Every structure is written in structure tokens, then in C-alpha cells.
Amino acid sequence: MSLLGRGRLWAAGLLACVAMQAQAENLVCGTVFRSTADAGSTLRVVNAQQIEPAHSGAIFGRHLYQVRDGDLYTLDPDVGVVRHYRIKGDDLVEIDDEGTPGDRLSRDASLPCEPDVVLPPPGRCRNDLAHCEKSVLDKSDLGNMREVCAEGIGYGCKTFLRTAARPPELDREPPEALKRACDEKARNFNRADCEAAIGNYIGQAFTAGIAAAFGSPPPIPAAILDELPALCKRSRSGEGCAAFADTLLAAGRFAPWLDTQMQACAFDDNQRACPNFPRTLQRLRQVQAFSPSNAVPCGRFVALNEADTLYSELDFQDRGRVTISGFSTRRARVEDGVVKVRHDKGADFVFRAAGDMLIGTDTWTQGNVYVPASGGASHCQPPPRYREVAMPTDCPVVSPAEVATCCDAGKLQGCNTRGNQSALAGNWDAAARDYTRLCRANIRIGCENLARAAVELNDEVPEERLKAICDADSQAVACDVLEMTDWDAQGVQKALNEILRDIEKEDSDASPEDRP
Numbered sequence: 001m002s003l004l005g006r007g008r009l010w011a012a013g014l015l016a017c018v019a020m021q022a023q024a025e026n027l028v029c030g031t032v033f034r035s036t037a038d039a040g041s042t043l044r045v046v047n048a049q050q051i052e053p054a055h056s057g058a059i060f061g062r063h064l065y066q067v068r069d070g071d072l073y074t075l076d077p078d079v080g081v082v083r084h085y086r087i088k089g090d091d092l093v094e095i096d097d098e099g100t101p102g103d104r105l106s107r108d109a110s111l112p113c114e115p116d117v118v119l120p121p122p123g124r125c126r127n128d129l130a131h132c133e134k135s136v137l138d139k140s141d142l143g144n145m146r147e148v149c150a151e152g153i154g155y156g157c158k159t160f161l162r163t164a165a166r167p168p169e170l171d172r173e174p175p176e177a178l179k180r181a182c183d184e185k186a187r188n189f190n191r192a193d194c195e196a197a198i199g200n201y202i203g204q205a206f207t208a209g210i211a212a213a214f215g216s217p218p219p220i221p222a223a224i225l226d227e228l229p230a231l232c233k234r235s236r237s238g239e240g241c242a243a244f245a246d247t248l249l250a251a252g253r254f255a256p257w258l259d260t261q262m263q264a265c266a267f268d269d270n271q272r273a274c275p276n277f278p279r280t281l282q283r284l285r286q287v288q289a290f291s292p293s294n295a296v297p298c299g300r301f302v303a304l305n306e307a308d309t310l311y312s313e314l315d316f317q318d319r320g321r322v323t324i325s326g327f328s329t330r331r332a333r334v335e336d337g338v339v340k341v342r343h344d345k346g347a348d349f350v351f352r353a354a355g356d357m358l359i360g361t362d363t364w365t366q367g368n369v370y371v372p373a374s375g376g377a378s379h380c381q382p383p384p385r386y387r388e389v390a391m392p393t394d395c396p397v398v399s400p401a402e403v404a405t406c407c408d409a410g411k412l413q414g415c416n417t418r419g420n421q422s423a424l425a426g427n428w429d430a431a432a433r434d435y436t437r438l439c440r441a442n443i444r445i446g447c448e449n450l451a452r453a454a455v456e457l458n459d460e461v462p463e464e465r466l467k468a469i470c471d472a473d474s475q476a477v478a479c480d481v482l483e484m485t486d487w488d489a490q491g492v493q494k495a496l497n498e499i500l501r502d503i504e505k506e507d508s509d510a511s512p513e514d515r516p
Contacts, residue, residue: 027051027067029113033092033105043074043105047116066129071095073129080134092216105512106399116264120236123151134159150234157231157240161247164224174201186280202396220247229256229263238268250361252338252352254289261367273367280369283357290352290359294336296320300376301358304369310348311365314341314358315376320383321484322348333383386477387442391416407450412438412446421447428456435438436465439478447481454487456495463487 027045035041042055051065051074063074072085072092085092090107125132125148134155137148146273148156178201182194228248231243241264248257265274283304297316303309315323319333322341332341340348350362359367395414397461400421406414419434432453438446447466454462469478
């Protein structure tokens with residue numbers, strides 16, 4: 001055989017070997033595997049890249065898959081969950097994190113194969129799905145998360161945002177001042193100074209931890225916001241782009257928000273905002289940017305997609321009062337050019353003005369477009385201004401003895417902690433006393449908790465204390481809480497609590513033979 005003929009034979013053999021390897025590294029497209037334990041649970045091989053889990057006809061998105069050394073790995077790119085299966089002939093056996101075999105799925109049917117989808121170039125995450133689990137990604141740095149997102153992993157895009165917004169951690173290495181104060185070999189070492197420095201360092205760590213857990217998330221840096229639209233296009237991830245769009249909206253980036261939301265729907269029209277987004281685009285096509293609000297709006301606004309919106313109506317009235325969807329009345333205010341409405345979930349509804357419309361930008365109203373409607377007020381008195389003081393961080397301790405010492409020394413964070421501890425223990429009288437101290441200092445949460453205490457106590461003391469504080473100072477934040485609390489609803493809840501307490505007392509007083 002000529003050298004040319006041998007070359008052709010060698011090339012043909014190599015191509016056959018490559019084809020066999022490719023077949024070994026992929027499942028047969030169109031195959032449906034069905035669980036032997038739960039007939040409703042299936043896996044369908046959609047194409048050479050994606051696999052589709054379903055249960056009783058409900059499809060749980062499309063996952064990426066990879067076959068390596070006889071094992072199948074699937075990744076839900078939007079939530080970062082990897083599943084592991086061992087291939088046993090025509091069966092798949094699920095393997096848990098401990099390596100223990102579990103559910104078996106058997107080859108059940110074949111369906112038409114779908115075309116491959118356009119995905120970004122793979123990186124180290126998609127090249128090794130077994131190590132693309134969210135527990136690994138959560139520990140990654142910002143640069144790595146950017147690259148994982150660019151591979152089309154929606155969970156990576158969302159983790160990129162969380163990492164970018166993460167507050168700077170307190171140095172694990174104690175500061176030099178603390179080291180110097182506690183250097184026992186130093187000539188001027190003083191144990192009391194050292195203990196005070198350690199206490200201060202621990203207090204800072206505790207305060208930082210509380211702020212990270214319960215405070216408002218820090219803003220995304222402007223440089224990160226700038227790169228989100230381009231990163232969305234690189235990722236081709238509907239989930240990731242939708243998260244970017246929400247972030248850009250919350251930051252007041254009008255054009256980038258619309259562009260990124262449009263990309264999210266182009267990549268995956270199952271995203272929450274997509275069914276109504278064409279109407280949003282049509283309504284906003286003449287608007288170039290958000291405009292800063294100088295005053296609380298007046299009148300009635302209705303959501304553009306009223307039937308699909310949880311909070312579908314905003315009715316702004318005198319003194320900044322706004323009735324939301326006809327059943328909840330709150331107080332609106334303007335801060336930093338946006339309209340905020342304090343709600344009972346511990347934060348604010350936030351609306352930005354766009355032309356004559358309001359756009360919801362918080363978690364609960366995200367992307368809702370509210371347009372002016374008839375039937376509301378045409379002129380409204382402005383909201384009153386109240387004195388409001390932030391909760392101090394002057395007592396970062398939790399032990400009851402230390403908290404009591406703080407509060408007795410006038411440290412209001414200690415009073416708040418002690419009040420919360422008393423409330424959790426069911427001692428609402430003691431809790432109300434501590435909350436009263438906070439309320440007198442114009443700390444809103446103290447006044448709100450004092451109003452809450454009125455539901456738990458048999459007397460009217462909490463309400464009377466709020467009224468007394470307000471009578472002494474008409475601009476005290478207690479006046480706002482007193483006016484905006486739904487005392488009728490609280491009265492109903494209080495009556496129910498009293499009935500339940502009576503039932504519990506009757507049960508505890510009954511003899512064992514009389515108890516049900």
C-alpha cells in the first residue's frame with residue numbers, strides 16, 4: 001500500500017477513534033430515562049449539551065450535562081446544583097455526596113433530538129461540571145465569578161453580584177495597635193489597656209457582623225454596574241441577565257436596565273418580567289432617563305400590567321399617606337430623589353419617576369410600571385417631617401448581664417437587645433419599658449416595637465406612652481407611628497390573643513382526666 005493510502009487509512013482510523021470517544025462522552029440524544037421508584041420523574045437528553053429533568057409533566061428547566069469516565073454530571077446553571085449519576089448499561093444510578101447509590105432511572109423512550117444551543121465558550125467551570133457546585137462557587141473571588149458568569153452560568157452571574165456587594169470583612173489579622181497594646185514583652189505593657197483594645201476589636205467585629213446580616217446591603221460599585229450590560233451579552237444567560245437588569249434598575253440606570261432586560265428575555269423568555277416587557281418598552285420608549293423626585297406624588301397610579309401585579313395600585317393622599325391596592329395605608333417620603341414607602345416587611349417600597357410614571361425598583365415592586373389614573377386626589381398636603389435617629393451601635397454584646405449594664409448606662413443598643421430578649425421570653429411589660437426608652441430617643445424601631453407590644457398586653461399602656469411622647473413633641477417619630485399604626489387591626493389581634501390565653505389557662509387548670 002502506498003504511503004498516501006496508509007495515510008488515508010490512518011486518518012480514517014483516527015476519525016473513527018475520535019467518533020467513538022465523542023460517543024462515549026455523550027448520551028444518545030433524545031433518550032428519556034424514567035425513575036424506577038417514581039414513574040413521574042424523568043430525564044430527557046435534549047441535545048449534545050442539555051438534559052431536561054421533569055416530574056409529572058412539569059419541566060424544571062434545562063441543565064447542562066457532561067459524561068466523564070462512565071459517570072454523568074448535570075448542572076442546573078441557574079441555582080448551581082450538580083447531580084451525579086453512574087451509567088450502568090441503559091440505566092442511570094444517582095450517586096449522593098457520600099458516594100452512596102440512590103435512585104435508578106432506566107431508559108424508557110426516545111424522542112426527536114433538538115438542535116444544539118449557542119453557548120459562550122466554556123471555561124474551567126463548564127469544562128469540569130463535577131466541580132462547578134455552588135458550594136465551591138460561593139467561595140470564589142470576584143474575578144473568578146466574572147469568568148464563570150461569562151461561561152453562561154446564571155448562578156455565577158448572581159454570585160458575581162453578591163460578591164461585588166459584599167462589605168469588606170474585618171481583618172482576621174488583629175490591627176497593629178491591638179498587637180502593640182497586648183505585647184506583654186513591651187516595657188509599657190498594661191493589662192487593662194490590652195483588655196480594652198481586645199474588647200473594642202471584638203465589638204467592631206460584632207457590629208460589622210450584625211450590619212452585614214441585618215442592615216441594608218451595600219451599593220454595587222459604579223465600575224461593576226458599568227460592566228453588567230456587556231457581561232450579560234457575553235454570558236447569554238437569561239437568569240444572569242435578569243439579575244443584572246434588576247440591579248441596574250435599583251441603581252437608577254435607565255437605558256442599561258432596559259437593554260439588559262431585553263437581552264434577558266431574548267436569551268430566556270421564561271424570565272419573570274418577560275411576558276409584560278413589550279408593553280413596558282412601548283410605554284417607556286419616549287423616556288430617556290429617570291428623573292429625580294422633589295415631592296411625594298399626588299393622586300392615583302395603577303400598574304400597567306394590573307392583573308399580574310401584586311401591588312397593583314398606589315393612591316397618594318394628604319400628608320404623604322398612600323393606600324396600596326386598597327387595603328394598606330402607609331407613609332411616603334422622598335429621599336435622594338426617589339419615593340420611598342415604608343412597609344411592614346422591614347424595608348421600603350422604592351419608586352423612581354420616569355416621565356409621569358413611577359417604576360418600582362425594590363424587591364417587591366421590581367419593574368412594575370405605574371401610570372397616572374383617574375379617581376385620585378388632585379392636590380395633596382406634603383408629608384410632615386419627624387425627628388428620627390438611627391440606632392446607635394454602642395453595645396455590641398448579647399449576654400443578658402452585659403446588655404443590662406449597657407442599658408442602665410444609657411446605651412440604647414443595649415436597651416433594644418434587652419427589650420427583644422424580654423419579648424422573646426414573653427415578658428412584654430419589661431420589653432415595653434425598654435422600647436419606650438428607644439422611642440423617646442426618636443429611634444423608630446423602638447416606637448414600632450412599642451406599638452407591637454400593645455397587642456400582647458392587657459392594658460393600653462403602650463398606646464398611651466406613644467401618645468404622651470407625641471404630645472410632648474409633635475415632630476417626634478412616635479407621632480408618625482401613632483398615626484400610621486392600624487389600631488383597629490391590632491385590636492382584633494389583641495382580642496384573639498386574649499381568647500387563646502384563656503383557652504390555654506382553662507387547659508392548664510383542668511384536671512388530667514378532663515383534658516382532651
